[in-house]
Amino acid sequence: MVKTPQLQALLHAKCPRCRRGEMFKTSMYGFKSQKMYDNCPKCNLRYEIEPGYFYAAMYVGYAFNVALAVTVGIVTYLITGEQESPWIYVITIFLFSLVLAPLNFRYSRVILLYWLSPKIKYLEHYDHD
Ligand SMILES: [Zn+2]
Numbered sequence: 001m002v003k004t005p006q007l008q009a010l011l012h013a014k015c016p017r018c019r020r021g022e023m024f025k026t027s028m029y030g031f032k033s034q035k036m037y038d039n040c041p042k043c044n045l046r047y048e049i050e051p052g053y054f055y056a057a058m059y060v061g062y063a064f065n066v067a068l069a070v071t072v073g074i075v076t077y078l079i080t081g082e083q084e085s086p087w088i089y090v091i092t093i094f095l096f097s098l099v100l101a102p103l104n105f106r107y108s109r110v111i112l113l114y115w116l117s118p119k120i121k122y123l124e125h126y127d128h129d
Pocket of ligand 1: 015017021041043
């Protein structure tokens, strides 16, 4: 069976091993809270490799937010040219991080599993379905 390309599977938040199963139960901007499957619905990979594994995703999320703040800050400066008041920056950065919070939550976990989890490749050696 041909695997979905990694980047495509990553963007759609598919299982990092089989790239077919969904990682999240709910849609990104649904009214329900963000819920993850414990195991891949297709290949049964356990997403939370160790208890508390997703605490590490907070660091990825933090890096996202820093990158976002810098980008939004620069764009805000280019658009407004504001140099006196910091409030326009505080407000735009806050709004953007609020709007993008579900995306940040989701992709910080996806990226943690795809790129920062060598154990998943190790797991590939056994329990194939
Ligand atoms: Zn899977």
